[in-house]
Amino acid sequence: MELYSPDPASAQPDRHKLVGRVLFALSVLVAALAGTLTGLLLVYSTDLPQVEELERYRPSSVTELYDDHGRVIGTFALQKRVVASYDDYPPVLRNSLISIEDKDFYRHWGINVWRIVGAAYRDIQSGGRVQGASTLTMQLARNLFLSPDRSFHRKIQEALLAVQIERRFTKPQIFTLYANQIYLGHGVYGFEAASQYYFSKPAKQLTLQEAALLAGLPKSPTYYSPINHPDRALKRRNLVINALLEDGKITAAQANDLRNQPLELKLARDPNSLAPYFVEEIRRYLENKYGSDQVHEGGLRVYTSLDMDLQRAANQAVLDGLAAYERRHGWKGRLENVLASGATLAAYRHPDWDDDAEINGYMHALVTEVSPGSATVKFGKYTAVLGPADAAWATKSIQDTLKPGDIVYVKVLALGADKKAHVSLEQDSGAQGALVALDNATGAIKAMVGGRDFNLSKFNRATQALRQVGSSFKPYVYTAAIDQGASPNDIVLDAPVSFPTASGPYTPHNYDEKFEGNITLRRALAQSRNIPALKLADKIGIKTVLDYTRRFGVTSNIPPYLPIALGAGEITLFEQTAAYSVFPNDGVRIAPHYITKVTDYEGRVLEEDFPEVKDVISARSARIMTSMLSDVVQHGTGIAANSLKLPLAGKTGTTNNFTDAWFMGFSPTLSCGVWVGFDEKRTLGAKETGARAALPIWMDFMKTALAGKDPGEFQPPPGVPALAQKLDTPDAAPAEEEAQ
Numbered sequence: 001m002e003l004y005s006p007d008p009a010s011a012q013p014d015r016h017k018l019v020g021r022v023l024f025a026l027s028v029l030v031a032a033l034a035g036t037l038t039g040l041l042l043v044y045s046t047d048l049p050q051v052e053e054l055e056r057y058r059p060s061s062v063t064e065l066y067d068d069h070g071r072v073i074g075t076f077a078l079q080k081r082v083v084a085s086y087d088d089y090p091p092v093l094r095n096s097l098i099s100i101e102d103k104d105f106y107r108h109w110g111i112n113v114w115r116i117v118g119a120a121y122r123d124i125q126s127g128g129r130v131q132g133a134s135t136l137t138m139q140l141a142r143n144l145f146l147s148p149d150r151s152f153h154r155k156i157q158e159a160l161l162a163v164q165i166e167r168r169f170t171k172p173q174i175f176t177l178y179a180n181q182i183y184l185g186h187g188v189y190g191f192e193a194a195s196q197y198y199f200s201k202p203a204k205q206l207t208l209q210e211a212a213l214l215a216g217l218p219k220s221p222t223y224y225s226p227i228n229h230p231d232r233a234l235k236r237r238n239l240v241i242n243a244l245l246e247d248g249k250i251t252a253a254q255a256n257d258l259r260n261q262p263l264e265l266k267l268a269r270d271p272n273s274l275a276p277y278f279v280e281e282i283r284r285y286l287e288n289k290y291g292s293d294q295v296h297e298g299g300l301r302v303y304t305s306l307d308m309d310l311q312r313a314a315n316q317a318v319l320d321g322l323a324a325y326e327r328r329h330g331w332k333g334r335l336e337n338v339l340a341s342g343a344t345l346a347a348y349r350h351p352d353w354d355d356d357a358e359i360n361g362y363m364h365a366l367v368t369e370v371s372p373g374s375a376t377v378k379f380g381k382y383t384a385v386l387g388p389a390d391a392a393w394a395t396k397s398i399q400d401t402l403k404p405g406d407i408v409y410v411k412v413l414a415l416g417a418d419k420k421a422h423v424s425l426e427q428d429s430g431a432q433g434a435l436v437a438l439d440n441a442t443g444a445i446k447a448m449v450g451g452r453d454f455n456l457s458k459f460n461r462a463t464q465a466l467r468q469v470g471s472s473f474k475p476y477v478y479t480a481a482i483d484q485g486a487s488p489n490d491i492v493l494d495a496p497v498s499f500p501t502a503s504g505p506y507t508p509h510n511y512d513e514k515f516e517g518n519i520t521l522r523r524a525l526a527q528s529r530n531i532p533a534l535k536l537a538d539k540i541g542i543k544t545v546l547d548y549t550r551r552f553g554v555t556s557n558i559p560p561y562l563p564i565a566l567g568a569g570e571i572t573l574f575e576q577t578a579a580y581s582v583f584p585n586d587g588v589r590i591a592p593h594y595i596t597k598v599t600d601y602e603g604r605v606l607e608e609d610f611p612e613v614k615d616v617i618s619a620r621s622a623r624i625m626t627s628m629l630s631d632v633v634q635h636g637t638g639i640a641a642n643s644l645k646l647p648l649a650g651k652t653g654t655t656n657n658f659t660d661a662w663f664m665g666f667s668p669t670l671s672c673g674v675w676v677g678f679d680e681k682r683t684l685g686a687k688e689t690g691a692r693a694a695l696p697i698w699m700d701f702m703k704t705a706l707a708g709k710d711p712g713e714f715q716p717p718p719g720v721p722a723l724a725q726k727l728d729t730p731d732a733a734p735a736e737e738e739a740q
Contacts, residue, residue: 073275277462360411363412435697494510
């Protein structure tokens with residue numbers, strides 16, 4: 001039988017046809033895929049932002065305030081960010097970040113295809129959405145231009161943008177943009193700001209273990225927060241260290257040593273907490289002039305007049321002075337109790353605890369436990385035990401004084417590394433204090449305290465509170481007289497007198513209810529005698545006196561009636577302090593100022609302050625008044641300040657019923673004013689005069705402010721014999737004063 005055998009020549013065309021058909025099908029498939037891909041790219045690239053915008057991109061940046069020595073005293077920001085350059089980020093940080101986030105950063109072209117494929121495969125297997133596998137460039141694209149969702153659509157857009165960014169920018173530029181933009185927890189953006197926040201130093205000074213900790217935060221700044229979740233942060237840091245070891249950036253011995261190191265944070269203090277009232281005044285001014293967006297996002301540099309060291313001295317002096325006042329008047333109790341209001345001890349947090357505790361600082365604390373003879377209190381991360389010696393001044397046993405849930409006021413005496421503290425019991429009955437200090441030669445505000453606690457009250461008692469000034473007003477009366485030809489040695493009769501007024505006779509009295517007869521103007525001012533001041537004001541005219549106060553820069557509205565001569569008018573502490581600086585300035589008023597210069601993000605000067613200078617009184621009158629006010633310190637109501645052994649001058653002030661206590665004074669270089677009182681204008685208590693309540697605060701501040709410096713000296717008034725400058729009865733006990 002013959003088998004069928006096909007003709008080889010006829011089979012060949014069939015094979016060619018089959019191959020052709022396969023190739024055609026493949027071509028169609030490739031074209032379809034290409035078309036589909038092109039279509040997808042067109043769809044996903046629709047409305048993509050222009051990468052060219054990055055060339056003009058400027059991230060929101062912190063506005064910083066500096067004191068007169070260039071130290072940061074405050075910041076304004078919606079995002080805490082300090083823009084840094086590539087060289088500001090050290091190799092330990094760059095290596096740590098690249099090892100954990102994007103090992104091929106310096107080799108890829110914006111995307112890592114194999115990482116994306118692997119991540120997509122894992123996500124498909126688990127039924128999840130595309131996540132992970134982002135390069136630093138892709139993360140930058142997402143953070144700057146895209147939404148945070150994890151859809152395929154957003155992932156493709158992210159990749160497209162990353163490729164464009166890589167084509168237009170160098171790797172160092174991309175790294176710098178990323179490092180300045182990324183969020184790192186607790187309101188902090190960028191690694192420079194994070195280094196300053198978590199470690200209180202610039203990124204250039206980071207150690208390897210610190211850099212590894214920061215490099216681990218971008219994955220989830222909240223979950224890995226070293227403040228709220230130190231255990232998670234430690235594990236994440238060690239994961240970064242392992243990645244560095246895998247990449248050969250560190251040795252096995254280094255890795256082992258680093259993994260065994262504990263977390264060591266040194267959280268930065270809030271710079272705004274040092275001079276919060278001063279900083280708030282700056283904020284209001286800047287926002288009014290430049291707008292809120294520019295102030296909080298524009299990265300301004302504001303150079304102020306404040307001296308950080310003098311501000312610390314002012315804060316301490318006011319708080320110590322108020323504590324001394326509270327102790328003089330005994331324990332009042334009436335404490336807020338959080339348990340009575342329905343809160344729990346574990347959940348309670350006082351606003352004071354937002355600021356770091358400081359030795360010799362004052363805090364509100366929560367009583368958590370009371371036992372016979374002691375009480376345990378908590379403030380922030382610290383606990384302390386109050387013993388009998390810590391509360392002896394209260395005169396009651398601790399068990400009878402405190403109970404769990406009470407909010408008490410304490411002074412921090414010591415802070416331990418084990419979060420244990422030593423405190424003393426203090427009291428906050430509501431008494432307030434304020435202080436302003438000015439440089440005489442420039443008008444620069446060197447220190448400002450607007451109240452006991454900014455966290456509890458933003459009201460600035462230095463600039464906003466209009467208070468009766470008592471006898472601290474009298475120097476305006478004497479200045480008007482001296483400037484119009486009177487002599488400090490002129491005689492005035494200190495005797496009973498009545499002045500006719502529209503509402504009937506006005507019969508004033510002296511604070512001590514006594515009369516000295518014929519005395520000199522010099523003695524009358526030093527001893528703050530009321531009758532002589534009223535007679536002098538009546539003689540030259542109260543309207544003339546008020547004209548002089550306006551020359552001195554007092555703008556508060558003061559009615560023209562005679563008791564104003566004793567300080568019945570209301571003036572701010574800020575106005576009073578600036579006015580008193582005229583005396584040591586030889587009669588020249590230099591307008592006080594907060595700011596010396598403001599620059600923008602690029603360093604261009606936006607404004608420079610050149611304070612207004614104005615002649616107020618003659619140099620002769622100013623020097624005579626300075627010598628008379630020096631007598632207040634040497635022999636008069638301010639004699640306690642004479643113990644400082646410095647050239648000082650000033651005037652006490654006390655109002656009716658002891659509602660306001662003042663001391664206004666100056667050295668040849670520095671003027672300072674202090675006020676003490678209650679916001680509701682109630683009495684401070686019997687005998688709480690300016691000399692008792694305000695002067696000790698002034699002395700504490702001036703002693704620190706002038707320590708180690710040349711205090712200068714007052715120039716003698718021309719034409720006034722030195723012998724005649726002495727009080728006629730210098731050994732007399734100083735009196736005080738009271739506004740009538």
